[in-house]
Amino acid sequence: xxxxxxxxxxxxxxxxxxxxxxxxxxxxxxxxxxxxxxxxxxxxxxxxxxxxxxxxxxxxxxxxxxxxxxxxxxxxxxxxxxxxxxxxxxxxxxxxxxxxxxxxxxxxxxxxxxxxxxxxxxxxxxxxxxxxxxxxxxxxxxxxxxxxxxxxxxxxxxxxxxxxxxxxxxxxxxxxxxxxxxxxxxxxxxxxxxxxxxxxxxxxxxxxxxxxxxxxxxxxxxxxxxxxxxxxxxxxxxxxxxxxxxxxxxxxxxxxxxxxxxxxxxxxxxxxxxxxxxxxxxxxxxxxxxxxxxxxxxxxxxxxxxxxxxxxxxxxxxxxxxxxxxxxxxxxxxxxxxxxxxxxxxxxxxxxxxxxxxxxxxxxxxxxxxxxxxxxxxxxxxxxxxxxxxxxxxxxxxxxxxxxxxxxxxxxxxxxxxxxxxxxxxxxxxxxxxxxxxxxxxxxxxxxxxxxxxxx
Numbered sequence: 001x002x003x004x005x006x007x008x009x010x011x012x013x014x015x016x017x018x019x020x021x022x023x024x025x026x027x028x029x030x031x032x033x034x035x036x037x038x039x040x041x042x043x044x045x046x047x048x049x050x051x052x053x054x055x056x057x058x059x060x061x062x063x064x065x066x067x068x069x070x071x072x073x074x075x076x077x078x079x080x081x082x083x084x085x086x087x088x089x090x091x092x093x094x095x096x097x098x099x100x101x102x103x104x105x106x107x108x109x110x111x112x113x114x115x116x117x118x119x120x121x122x123x124x125x126x127x128x129x130x131x132x133x134x135x136x137x138x139x140x141x142x143x144x145x146x147x148x149x150x151x152x153x154x155x156x157x158x159x160x161x162x163x164x165x166x167x168x169x170x171x172x173x174x175x176x177x178x179x180x181x182x183x184x185x186x187x188x189x190x191x192x193x194x195x196x197x198x199x200x201x202x203x204x205x206x207x208x209x210x211x212x213x214x215x216x217x218x219x220x221x222x223x224x225x226x227x228x229x230x231x232x233x234x235x236x237x238x239x240x241x242x243x244x245x246x247x248x249x250x251x252x253x254x255x256x257x258x259x260x261x262x263x264x265x266x267x268x269x270x271x272x273x274x275x276x277x278x279x280x281x282x283x284x285x286x287x288x289x290x291x292x293x294x295x296x297x298x299x300x301x302x303x304x305x306x307x308x309x310x311x312x313x314x315x316x317x318x319x320x321x322x323x324x325x326x327x328x329x330x331x332x333x334x335x336x337x338x339x340x341x342x343x344x345x346x347x348x349x350x351x352x353x354x355x356x357x358x359x360x361x362x363x364x365x366x367x368x369x370x371x372x373x374x375x376x377x378x379x380x381x382x383x384x385x386x387x388x389x390x391x392x393x394x395x396x397x398x399x400x401x402x403x404x405x406x407x408x409x410x411x412x413x414x415x416x417x418x419x420x421x422x423x424x425x426x427x428x429x430x431x432x433x434x435x436x437x438x439x440x441x442x443x444x445x446x447x448x449x450x451x452x453x454x455x456x
Contacts, residue, residue, distance in 0.1 A: 013175045017168050028160050032153050037117040037130055040075065040146045044115065044132035047073045051136070062134075062142050066091040069134070069142075079147040085111060085140065104145065106131050111140050119150065126150040189217050196224060205232045249289065252282035295355070296420045299427040306349040306431055310455055313344045313353070313385060314378055320357040321376070324365065332371045339378035344385045345455040348432050356425045360389050360448050363421065367393035367446070385454045390447040396440035404438065 051072055062069075066082055070091050074080050080093040087103040107116055115132040128150050134142035196209050205228045209221040259275040267275075298304045321335050328335065364374050372392040379386055396404060405426045422436075429436040433453060440446040 010172075010176060010179055013179070014172060017171055017175075021164050021168050024164055025161055028157060032157055033119075033128070033150075036128060036148065036153065040078065040130040040148070041115050041117075041132060043075055044073065044130070044144055044146070048132070048135050051134070063090050069144075073144055075146065077148070081145040081147065082134075083143040083145055085142065087143075090142070106143060106145075110143055113140060122147075126154060189213050189221075193217070193220060193224065200224070200228060200231070205235070245289075245293070249286070252285050255279075255282045256286075292420060292424065295424050299424060299431075304352075304428075304431060306352060308347050308349055310345055310347055311350050311353075313346050313348075313387065313452065314339075314342065316350060316353060317357055317376065317378070317387060320354060320361060324358065324361050327362070327365050328374070331365060331368065333365055333368055334373050336373060336375045337378075338375065342378070344378055344380060346385055346452045347455055348452065352428045353432070356428050356450070357387075359421045359425050360450075364389055364391035364393070364446070364448075367391065369393070380454055383454050385452045387450040387452075388447060389450075390445060392445045395442040395444055395446055396438075397442060401438060401440050405436065 074093045082091040110131045110133050113133050117130045119128050128148050130146040132144045133140045134144050208225050213221045256279050259279050263275050368391045375390045377388040405422045426436045435451040437449040
């Protein structure tokens, strides 16, 4: 991955540097070569204007005033050749006329008054030739050919090109070093996170990601650590659940087995009746436990079908309180019902909601001391029917309040219970598009709020 990141990064930078180098080289080329051409052309045009003003009214042959032309139009260190319209050489600023070349070919557009330039090789070196029209009384009477060697200019341009290339190489080297560090800063954390993920995939949840990551990597590292914590917590809850459910199953089974063996002995009628009572009680306990496990399984796999109908939640709650009366009487616990004189109509599955109320009221009784009170309040607000069940029990530690509705969670793992009751209640409420909200303070008790959509 690091190679790919570095390759893409360097490709982008290299293309950018090459484009800038090309633009600089093109600009330098234009500046030097076009500058020479423009300088010679401007000189030729200025000299032509001056030449026209100094000429007599009568046009004379070109060769008759060639000396004046050469003095007027010559540029320092640049060869000037005077050519007539047919290309015949008339004079040269060097004083040397070619012996083998009597005529010079040129582009015909110069005869139309347009100057132009060309580069060619002469005696093994590059020479810039500028052809400018010699105009007299509006007519092209001759051609001025300026020749200058490009050796010095080529050397200057080449030096600048080498300088630009060296600077470009230095920039690429520096960028490569920065890119390598950048790639490492991106890839190394990803490698560390990948290694940690692989450890998690192999079942190692003890390790944690440590490092000062930034931006999205920091969020990812936190998420992986949090996920590992949750997996460890869930795994521990699962082990606690298996241990707890094993104990919950073993206790009644041991009792049933013992009393069945007792029934095989010669016992009195009273002992036989006691044995049958205990076996029946423990069998019902096992049945309830198995029903909880089945409900949990169905809810987890979304295989629960609600039999919804309009129902008066006030009547349903009152019937559950009556059903729980025996348990509450044993601990001398009283129920205070507020808002029970009004009908609150909702749409729901009566049996499932009865299961929710039984579970919550049973917890309220279980965790309340003798002689305490349980407040049950019903009211309607903002198209929702709310049921609040508040006990005066010991309360739940603040750091555990949000966990008690999770599957398998038990505040005290050593106490009896499966830890799935409130989780099942929460799931049933979600199926009814309702909300189960729990608040608790240690030493003050626990309040459970159930909110249902009211029937419009």
